[in-house]
Amino acid sequence: xxxxxxxxxxxxxxxxxxxxxxxxxxxxxxxxxxxxxxxxxxxxxxxxxxxxxxxxxxxxxxxxxxxxxxxxxxxxxxxxxxxxxxxxxxxxxxxxxxxxxxxxxxxxxxxxxxxxxxxxxxxxxxxxxxxxxxxxxxxxxxxxxxxxxxxxxxxxxxxxxxxxxxxxxxxxxxxxxxxxxxxxxxxxxxxxxxxxxxxxxxxxxxxxxxxxxxxxxxxxxxxxxxxxxxxxxxxxxxxxxxxxxxxxxxxxxxxxxxxxxxxxxxxxxxxxxxxxxxxxxxxxxxxxxxxxxxxxxxxxxxxx
Numbered sequence: 001x002x003x004x005x006x007x008x009x010x011x012x013x014x015x016x017x018x019x020x021x022x023x024x025x026x027x028x029x030x031x032x033x034x035x036x037x038x039x040x041x042x043x044x045x046x047x048x049x050x051x052x053x054x055x056x057x058x059x060x061x062x063x064x065x066x067x068x069x070x071x072x073x074x075x076x077x078x079x080x081x082x083x084x085x086x087x088x089x090x091x092x093x094x095x096x097x098x099x100x101x102x103x104x105x106x107x108x109x110x111x112x113x114x115x116x117x118x119x120x121x122x123x124x125x126x127x128x129x130x131x132x133x134x135x136x137x138x139x140x141x142x143x144x145x146x147x148x149x150x151x152x153x154x155x156x157x158x159x160x161x162x163x164x165x166x167x168x169x170x171x172x173x174x175x176x177x178x179x180x181x182x183x184x185x186x187x188x189x190x191x192x193x194x195x196x197x198x199x200x201x202x203x204x205x206x207x208x209x210x211x212x213x214x215x216x217x218x219x220x221x222x223x224x225x226x227x228x229x230x231x232x233x234x235x236x237x238x239x240x241x242x243x244x245x246x247x248x249x250x251x252x253x254x255x256x257x258x259x260x261x262x263x264x265x266x267x268x269x270x271x272x273x274x275x276x277x278x279x280x281x282x283x284x285x286x287x288x289x290x291x292x293x294x295x296x297x298x299x300x301x302x303x304x
Contacts, residue, residue, distance in 0.1 A: 007141045010113030010134075013189070014038055015046045016082040017089070023074065024082075024290065028282050029090040033116040036149040037142070050076045058232050078289035080234050084219070084296050087282045088188050091273065091298045092217045093117065099184050099215070100128060106183040108133065108173065108206070110164055111190045114142060118157040125156045131173055136161035165194060170206065183210050187218040192225075192249040193242070196261065199251060204265040207303055215302040216267065221295045225252035230294045238293075258299065267301040 018035035021027065035043070051069045054062040057080055065071045096107060096117070105128060109115055112132035118124075132139075139161045146153055153159070158176040162169060170178070185206060191199055207214065229236045242249045253261065259269055273281065279292035 007135075007138045009189075010138060010142075011038060011042060012046060012081070013085050014114040015043065016077060016085045018043070019073075019077050020082055020086055024078070024288065026286075028086040028290070029093070031089070031116055031120070033119055033151070034114065036151065037114045037116070037145045039148075047073055050081070057234075057237055061232070075289060079232055080237060083283070083290055084189075084293050086290070087278050087292060088219045088296075088298060090282055091278075092186050092188060095217050095271075095300050096184055096186075100124070104182060104184055105129065106179065106181060107131065108178070108183060108185045110185065110187045110206075112142075112159075113138065114145070118154055119146075119151055122154065125154045129156050129158070129177060131158045131160055131176060131178055133160045133162050133164050133173070135163055164206075165190065165198065165202065170209070180209055180211060183214045185210075185214070185216040187216060189219065191218055191220045192251055193247055195250050196253065196257075200261055200265060203262070203267065207266060210303060212303055215270065215300060217298070217300050219296060219298050220258055221249065221252045222297055223252050223254045223257075225249065225295045228295050231291065235294055252295070255297070258297075262299075262301050266304050268304055269299055270302045271298075271300040273298040 014031075014034045014037050017029065017031040018038060021030060021032055021034065038046075051072045054065075054072045054076060057076055061075060062072070065075065096104075107128065108131045109117075110133050112134050115132060118130045118132075121128075132142075134142075139159045143153070143159065160172055160176055162172055187202075194202065203216070207216075225235065226239060230238075239249055255272065262269060274297055275292045275294055278296065278298065283291045
């Protein structure tokens with residue numbers, strides 16, 4: 001993903017979380033600070049662009065609810081925009097908080113975007129160090145947004161500028177205070193855009209100096225990514241939008257291949273959630289349109 005696209009993508013993701021907090025119930029993930037990082041004009045612009053895009057997402061639905069823009073926006077966010085973002089954030093935070101009870105002191109968030117965990121958990125400021133890694137432009141953008149929202153960057157949050165997908169330089173992380181101790185790494189919304197080889201190299205690189213017991217939470221697309229249409233063609237739409245944006249999705253793996261890739265870099269799968277598992281855990285018994293994406297999986301893997 002290019003630097004300017006990274007900021008836009010992080011804004012749209014924050015929009016999805018902010019919309020969910022304001023309009024959906026029950027909440028899958030309560031990111032009550034997300035809206036503070038989006039200006040009112042940006043919120044309005046993203047809203048309008050989503051509404052105008054209904055003809056791309058579903059021409060039939062565009063005809064049925066053409067006179068109700070609020071209903072159009074709700075349909076798009078619940079069907080297309082929010083499900084993956086909300087579920088993977090909820091899963092990752094669940095793992096993170098559990099690891100803290102086991103003594104975790106260090107977290108590296110790759111592709112952090114507008115992550116708000118450190119801001120939402122001030123009680124951890126003296127016990128947990130967080131290293132958010134993203135493009136320099138995205139990090140500067142986030143600093144500006146935090147300042148505009150009168151949100152102070154806590155002392156335990158380190159914003160590390162780096163294009164970790166191409167030229168990882170973990171010397172920067174070390175310079176920011178990353179220590180060789182048990183660490184949780186998160187890699188959400190990134191693996192799809194990397195080749196299998198690049199993903200393997202990234203994982204090998206970042207875990208090379210981390211001790212046994214360190215782990216990673218990541219999401220990935222299964223082998224059906226490029227053939228599955230999904231509800232209302234949403235999987236196909238996701239793939240098309242990525243290609244149209246100049247960053248085509250490149251990686252889709254069977255569970256067995258993902259297991260082998262992780263094993264080759266010294267990681268063992270501790271927990272795996274299939275789309276059916278994600279549906280049961282985060283979307284069951286809902287009366288709205290939110291549901292688990294058909295090809296999306298979550299994994300928590302631990303270094304041997």
